[in-house]
Amino acid sequence: MKIVFAASEAAPFIKTGGLGDVAQALPLALSRFPDTEVLLFLPYYGKIKDDPSIRTEFIASFDVSLSWRTEYVGLFRLISKKRKERVFFIDNEGYFKRDKVYGEPDDGERFAYFSKAILESLVYLDETPDVIHCNDWQTALIPVLLHAFYQQKLGSVKTVFTIHNIEYQGWVHPYFLGEILGLPGSYNSAFQLGDGHNFMKSAILNCDALTTVSRTYAREICDPYFGHGLEKIISEHAFKLSGIVNGIDTDVNDPAHDNSLLFRYDKNCFAEGKAQNKAALQKELGLDVRPEVPLIGMVSRLVSHKGFDLFCDALWELCNWDVQIAVLGTGDAAFENALREASRRAPGKIAAKICFSKDLASRIYAGADLYLMPSRSEPCGLSQLIAMRYGTIPVVHETGGLKDTVLPFLIHSGEGYGFTFQSFTREDLLDAIRRALTVYGTDRELWNRAIKNCMSADLSWKKPAKEYLALYQRLTDNT
DSSP, X not given: OEEEEEOSOBTTTBOSSHHHHHHHHHHHHHHTSTTOEEEEEEEOXXXXXXXXXXXXXXXXXXXXXXXXXXXXEEEEEEOOSSOSSEEEEEEOHHHHOSSOSSOOTTHHHHHHHHHHHHHHHHHHHTOOOSEEEEETGGGTTHHHHIIIIIHHHHTTOEEEEEESOTTOOOEEOTTHIIIIIOOOGGGHHHHEETTEEEHHHHHHHHOSEEEESSHHHHHHTTSHHHHTTOHHHHHHTGGGEEEXXXXXXXXXXOTTTOTTOXXXXXXXXXXXXXXXXXXXXXXHHTOOOOTTSOEEEEESOBSGGGTHHHHHHHHHHHHTSSOEEEEEOOBOHHHHHHHHHHHHHSTTTEEEEOSOOHHHHHHXXXXXXXXXXXOSOOSSOSHHXXXXXXXXXXXXXXXXXXXXXXXXXXXXXXXXXBEEESXXXXXXXXXXXXXXXXXXXXXXXXXXXXXXXXXXXXXXXXXXXXXXXHHHHHHHHTO
């Protein structure tokens, strides 16, 4: 089976969020199955092009039409002996040699070009895939462009569209269809939503299979609270909707081999390793070095979507408890300032690092006792999975992928992974933390059982990749 994976970012080349992790790990996992061939397509951003550690070779150049004009396409391929999947970069410096990956005024046009350039590249390369897997709004135009312009050239290829975050949908002015895409007016209804035109709507209508990154989120986005205006359309196409929970790269996220840590450990010797990392983290962050005090860690964007309004509302009560809190991240100025003020008023107890550091993030995952993730909504979430991998017990709001991945820890049986709360309220958040602290403070054997459960869980991409491959197979079997 030949699979094309289209994404606007993928680690280690370029990454701004969780999509970058998925687009790195899933194609790699798929390529390990027998009789599969994976082609990953990415924009050739300036940051990639100027990185001497990323070696590429020029394949070809040709033009692609955008309505009444043509645009240059440079096609490059990654030179690598380690990767089984083939990685291609679409080059056009006018669109991709920018300071920012996203947030440009012409983002709609940039990624419309990228989507069409992928299809044109497949024609040029004489590659006819079985499936094209599209991700988020940046590649959402591929299904409709395939139907409009490439059916005869690429045959009966099937399309899968994955929603990683429904809040970002790809909105454009109605003129966009004719002036940029060159689509006739008959396609208006596939895009029109309210007063604008919506990339994601067109993908939902035109793809062969619609997925999102957790089972619970697949149900949630059919509801107005989570659907952000697309809930009715998604509900009408629920027959092709499924949720597949993300994994993490367990080779990259591995406390036994993480060079960011002063003390490495695994599930068979975690007690001493976590204790040593905790003491080192407390010292690094200026917290009181106390082995007995529970340390709560957070690594996150500081935005209300991640529950920081709720967390800040509960923060001063937490300050009255015998706990320590370590927060790493950047985001809204109001939350940044609130955390700076809290760390100033409670030195030795609260540490807020308003920045991002991958190495410090690893040390928080390893050194904390609890990992707090009170997200208002969460399509899947990767942080709770990384925390579990490092033996840090998650405390999460039961939403989206957090509900699917953090099974409540059952004190009577010792099964489960963490502590959860259902209602998005200060009281329920504090209650979940209190329940976790009770086990931490009164039954260390039970607490260690929870740690062992987390570190023994299969959080890899093996199972999700099998589910995606089964989905692709069902689509092609029905051709």
